[in-house]
Amino acid sequence: MSKILCPFCFEQFKSSQTLFRCINSRCSGQAPDKTYAKYQGLLSAPKLGLSFAPREGGIKKIAGLFQGPREVSCPTCQRPTPKRICPTCHYELMYDAGRTKERTIAVIGGRSAGKSIYITTLIHCLFNQVGTNFNAGVMARGDLTWNCYQNDFYKPLYEEGRLLLPIQTAEVNARTKTPMVFSGDY
């Protein structure tokens, strides 16, 4: 069974341990998610779809022998859901988490060493020169990653020609921990 590394809390778990979240907005199982709130640093728990482990008989679609279920039915409303979440922090996983080759890149350096500038130029290079030279397609995964890269990194540095603001530590601002996810085809 393949393993998944949560890009938010960095806990590693087996595909089979992944939880699911019901996506039916009328499901009576919706409840404040205290686990999600704790890891996101929220003071009050947002009301979210029921989180649950797949159970026997609830599995609708299998992704592959070693990749766990693709869709399971909610134990409360019986509607199928494909939304998978981390069993530790309840962060929503990419639909293909654990089903493709994944690499987590960490850049280590002291405060104000230029880590954010390095990451910004690295992504810019991957989008442009490297992509062209290796005939590879590099894409941001989802609006969250794209907006974060554009507004917090690319625009200040490349369009406005100014240095990036220091990133707040994860203790001060949990949003700092929200990962930027990119995919490449080559």
Ligand SMILES: [Zn+2]
């Ligand atoms: Zn997690």
Ligand SMILES: [Zn+2]
């Ligand atoms: Zn439900």
